[in-house]
Amino acid sequence: MMMEGVEGDVVIVGAGIAGLSTALGLHRLGIRSLVLESAESLRTTGYYLGMWPNAWKAIDALGGIGQILRAKHTQLIGIVTTSVVSGDITAEVPIKSADSEGDSGLYAVNRKTLLETLGNVLPRETIKYSSKVVQIQDSDGFKSLHLADGTILRAKVLIGCDGVNSVVAKYLGLSKASSAGRSSVRSFVEFKNGHGFEPKLMLFFGKGVRFGVIPCDDHSIYWFYSFHPPQVSNNNGADKKIEDRMKLKQHILSTIGKVPDKIRSVIEETDATNIEYSPIRFRHPWNLLWGNISKGNVCSALEDSIILARVLAAALRGERRENEQQRIRKGLENYAKERRWRSIDLVWSAYISGSVQMWDGVVLNFIRDHILAKFLGGLFLKKASFDCGKLN
Structure with missing residues (x-):
């Protein structure tokens, strides 16, 4: 049986870290959202991930959960790089302790713990499981989402947080993720x-x-x-x-x-x-440079859920309701402009860094181990200094 209905202002596809943190950011600002997850429950597979200062600033902006996560994990105090060719340590970079605002430091965070912590503070009805999106269509200023079970949902704003095989990214016209050769x-x-x-x-x-x-x-x-x-x-x-x-x-x-x-x-x-x-897959930086990461009232959330939540809350709370779609469109366009270069920078830096670290050959090994080692260690910390700001 086919059902159709408007399900709140914002629909987010994918209940991963990006999807849940975006939903929580909107919730903190009083905006209701619906998260569609194709699996039957949270995908808590996987192990740990490194959470750098920029990630903690975003987590702390969501309110409360940063303290919960820090209490369950160990802070790392430095980065040590070693050449497997010579066996020598090529660089050692200290990481400062968390400051008074708790926005510094590097932790190895359990992915399952992070997802469950995000999910536990969201209203129970926020996440809809077994909801696989198979088609997206325009519908009188809304986006109609056709699910595998025949359900059709309509949304004022659609956000894609559904990974490398993203149906939202496909709708936006982004090319498929490419193999990194690794x-x-x-x-x-x-x-x-x-x-x-x-x-x-x-x-x-x-x-x-x-x-x-x-x-x-x-x-x-x-x-x-x-x-x-x-x-x-x-x-x-x-x-x-x-x-x-x-x-x-x-x-x-x-x-x-x-x-x-x-x-x-x-x-x-x-x-x-x-x-x-x-296999490692990624989207080429030029995909992000020339492709649409937002179109109308659709956005592919690439990193910063806090910035996105602020943009949407401002658009949906505007006083002139008759211009709501225009405010949403303009807000997402501004978000895309701001995030595009940050995303390109992160993708390109990660690709180059990974390639350099896997170099082979006498000359290339010497350049990497004796010239680039400290630079690469510092690069990690520099990229991690980004501040997404507060929700309010």
């Missing part, structure tokens, strides 16, 4: 008697690989590994050699080069069933 492995290991590492982000690179080891608490370690796969992946995103996790684990151990035994033991002690493999 693949990623992520995993997690527990040491019952403690791991003994200092709370530092430890990065290792060279010989075509890049990996990192991050202490999450006294007993838990999260690690990631980026490399050029031994053969081209098929359409399912996993080739026969890679999908065998035990072989993948052995491949990693055979390619990590000169690293301390303590680092090697992190991978050796990892249960192969906890290893996740996926």
